[in-house]
Amino acid sequence: MESSLFKEASRRLENALKHAEVSEDTMEILKYPKSSIKASIPVRMDSGELRVFEGYRVRYNDNRGPGKGGIRFHPNVNLDEVTSLAFWMTFKCAVMDIPFGGAKGGITVDPKNLSRFELERLSRGYIDAIADMIGPDKDIPAPDVYTNAMIMGWMMDQYSIIKRKFSPAVITGKPISAGGSLGRNSATAMGAFFVLKKVLPDLKLKPGKTTVAIQGFGNAGSIIAELLHKDGFKVLAVSDSQGAIFSDKGLDIPSIKDHKEKSRKLEAMYCEGSVCSIDANHKTLTNEELLELDVDILFPAALENQITEKNADKIKARYIFEVANGPISPEADEILEKKGIQVFPDILVNAGGVTVSYFEWTQNRMGYYWSEEEVNDKLKHKMEKETGYIWNIAKEKSISLRTAAYVHALNRIDESVHTRGTKEYYIEK
Secondary structure, eight states, X not given: OOSHHHHHHHHHHHHHHTTOOOOHHHHHXXXXXXXXXXXXXXXXXXXXXXXXXXXXXXXXXXXXXXXXXXXXXETTOOHHHHHHHHHHHHHHHHHTTOSOEEEEEEEEXXXXXXXXXXXXXXXXXXXXXXXXXXXXXXXXXXXXXXXXXXXXXXXXXXXXHHHXXXXXXXXSSOOGGGTOXXXXXXXXXXXXXXXXXXXXXXXXXXXXXXXXXXXXXXXXHHHHHXXXXXXXXXXXXXXXXXXXXXXXXXXXXXXXXXXXXXXXXXXXXXXXXXXXGOOSSOEEEOHHHHHTOOOSEEEEOSOSOSBOTTTGGGOOOSEEEOOSSSXXXXXXXXXHHHTTOEEEOXXXXXXXXXXXXXXXXXXXXXXXXXXHHHHHHHHHHXXXXXXXXXXXXXXXXXXXXXXXXXXXXXXXXXXXXXXXXXXXXXXXX
């Protein structure tokens, strides 16, 4: 927990504390995760070999409700990363005023090297290892990097087997037939789109005259690219892990998305096709070059720490909307602020996913399910409402939008701590 990523996450909190009055009890609670587990997950491979994978689950804080956070399958997953992401989730849920705390989980694995059978055994083995730590009223996982609805379905099924009862509310992001919510697949991108549309008049931008670059063409990146293209924005560049493509006339996003989906090569359940393989009238760039394009809006929608002190000074975008978790380091934040680049923070911009996860959990508990239109209407209302609050805090206090978002979240977390009694309550003056 002492390594750099968690320290970077904590630095954002330090900036917010200069502009928020919170109890000493709140700060003491937020220094440490509520609970964490590192588990060994033995998996019998198709070859007959037994391999052991390392898995993690961290519940950072549950003052406002059960833990909530995704599960990622990635070679770089470690306890520091999972702790940092759980910390961020604590604030994201508070920003959106949903009754959850923050949690996160993951397995250190390259899932592209697994067969579907191995992937299922690994997913079920992970739930076997953490079943006592999760539950509909304790901690509710969801998909994250390289996990999807099918994997969530396996995990929910395994938990139901362990508990000997159907338990759809234990996990969100499931297939619709297993209790998933309509609108969940597009929720992260849709939420980011609603944030952008809410502030567009304040930024004095119009879709038809606004240029955009999107780093990451996975679920969130590809969907927001499609939403922006449909609304008239000029999407100049998109990228995946293999690289980027650029056209100063604007890319035909539906065609690119269709090509990638049709040309993908399957290894287990994952796509290896690249946007770079598209034979069209475009220029090929690296991911680094995409980040440095002269556009109105940049959407980092890949992984953490894509903009750091090493490349922040080369960023030319006027506005950045963080669709990924933690794509900008604290050092880069300071450089971007000095350059006058306005950053819309991840704990607001990508909160659509956890918000619709909350809607899914609610529907599971009720046994009554909403239409996709109802889900999107409720999401739009939540995203616009919280964006308005954070925009006003930033203006009133003359602080960055990121700091304003943390101030907003801190105030709500502090309220929940006060309801249990604090030093101020017990020590009469």
